[in-house]
Amino acid sequence: MDSQAGLHILYPRAEIDSAVKRLASEITRDYHDKNPLLIGILKGSFMFLADLVRQLDFPLEIEFVRLSSYGSGQQTSGKVKVVQGLRTAVRGRHALVVEDIVDTGITVAFFMDYLKRKKAASSRLCALTDKPSRRRVPVEIDYTGLTVPDKFLVGYGLDCDEMYRNLPDICYLEE
Ligand code: IMP
Numbered sequence: 001m002d003s004q005a006g007l008h009i010l011y012p013r014a015e016i017d018s019a020v021k022r023l024a025s026e027i028t029r030d031y032h033d034k035n036p037l038l039i040g041i042l043k044g045s046f047m048f049l050a051d052l053v054r055q056l057d058f059p060l061e062i063e064f065v066r067l068s069s070y071g072s073g074q075q076t077s078g079k080v081k082v083v084q085g086l087r088t089a090v091r092g093r094h095a096l097v098v099e100d101i102v103d104t105g106i107t108v109a110f111f112m113d114y115l116k117r118k119k120a121a122s123s124r125l126c127a128l129t130d131k132p133s134r135r136r137v138p139v140e141i142d143y144t145g146l147t148v149p150d151k152f153l154v155g156y157g158l159d160c161d162e163m164y165r166n167l168p169d170i171c172y173l174e175e
């Protein structure tokens, strides 16, 4: 994919795999006896969640929500919309939110607050990538895969206008 104009590999799949394995062992240590509810934020987390749960060999449940803070392209609208909400009660559950990237923090800050209001027994955040240079609201990430530079990333679930989610590597788009 590196041959495509403007697209460069930042984290090849082997590097992503070892980050996912490390996260899985941290999560196993903390959740193996808790039957957690893993909540993937769609669409970006689908590939990460699928790889992560295949490394988790203990009882757990999986849910998805679809949140949207981006109108289109690379700009956040600053407002979070629940496009598809939870279908499973979180009250009393150990919720682990699985996100592709924490950028401004607006999306996950909104959702972590929502879980608290719904009285989850605990709520933690696992993010494959963290882009701290862009943070606008404070967010505590409990499990971080890769700390990434201030570039617009695509691939491994991440999109730009819905394209590139299928790339197996995390790439950046040259402006
Ligand atoms: P935040 O609310 O600004 O933290 O952004 C959250 C959402 O924006 C993420 O779940 C992604 O879907 C999207 N996003 C943020 N940065 C990037 C990026 O570099 N590439 C692709 N999507 C991004």
Ligand code: MG
Residues within 6 Å of the ligand: 043, 044, 070, 159
């Ligand atoms: Mg997105």
